[in-house]
Amino acid sequence: MSEMTFETPNGAANNGVANKSLFFRRWLRNPLQMGSIIPSSPALCRKIAAAVERSPDEYVLELGAGTGVISRALLAAGVPADKLIVVEIVPEMAEFLRESLPGVNVICGDAFALRQALPAQMQGRIGTAICGIPLVLLPFERQQAFRDAVEEVAPGKGFLLYTYCATSPLPYGKLEMSGRRMAFTLANFPPASVWRYQPAARP
Numbered sequence: 001m002s003e004m005t006f007e008t009p010n011g012a013a014n015n016g017v018a019n020k021s022l023f024f025r026r027w028l029r030n031p032l033q034m035g036s037i038i039p040s041s042p043a044l045c046r047k048i049a050a051a052v053e054r055s056p057d058e059y060v061l062e063l064g065a066g067t068g069v070i071s072r073a074l075l076a077a078g079v080p081a082d083k084l085i086v087v088e089i090v091p092e093m094a095e096f097l098r099e100s101l102p103g104v105n106v107i108c109g110d111a112f113a114l115r116q117a118l119p120a121q122m123q124g125r126i127g128t129a130i131c132g133i134p135l136v137l138l139p140f141e142r143q144q145a146f147r148d149a150v151e152e153v154a155p156g157k158g159f160l161l162y163t164y165c166a167t168s169p170l171p172y173g174k175l176e177m178s179g180r181r182m183a184f185t186l187a188n189f190p191p192a193s194v195w196r197y198q199p200a201a202r203p
């Protein structure tokens with residue numbers, strides 16, 4: 001049976017009913033872990049993909065992939081499936097990603113424990129890390145822990161973070177990072193920005 005597609009408030013016709021109903025069910029179970037009631041819009045996903053930097057042998061690491069809307073935008077933007085690593089903590093969602101993203105490295109694990117979660121040969125070979133976890137809702141110590149987890153597997157790279165906040169969702173000075181808004185779109189519910197955070201150069 002072919003899968004039905006339909007329009008959501010985010011304009012997505014991007015993987016049918018299963019995608020949105022799984023996302024919504026998970027939001028009902030754990031709103032803080034999900035951070036959003038619906039997946040990111042195609043416009044936001046494209047803006048995130050456009051901010052990705054990688055050399056041909058480097059990986060893109062997506063943390064908190066949900067139902068894979070950004071993963072699909074990354075593939076559409078030319079990231080080879082075998083150079084995309086997606087990490088998702090909810091087993092049911094990781095299984096959905098495995099089934100719907102053939103060839104992609106899907107890891108069911110914790111983005112705060114990346115050294116344990118990622119195969120050794122992928123560590124230190126990441127061009128861009130993308131964070132889908134709602135870091136703004138977490139206490140400063142957890143934000144620091146996330147920064148350190150990314151630094152362990154992608155030294156010096158920092159990460160992209162998308163957010164509904166009007167200003168930076170992270171206190172980047174306090175985190176000893178630089179922060180820059182890379183993109184903004186009204187075509188998302190709610191409107192969203194993409195920020196790049198990088199470890200501050202030490203004197």
Ligand SMILES: C[S@@+](CC[C@H](N)C(=O)[O-])C[C@H]1O[C@@H](n2cnc3c(N)ncnc32)[C@H](O)[C@@H]1O
Pocket residue numbers: 033034035036038039040063064065066067068069070087088089090093109110111112132133134
């Ligand atoms: C706001 S949703 C983003 C989903 C998708 N990337 C999108 O843009 O629609 C956040 C996702 O992060 C996942 N997540 C939350 N905490 C996590 C963690 N510690 N490690 C890995 N994934 C996590 C949630 O299960 C959820 O799928």
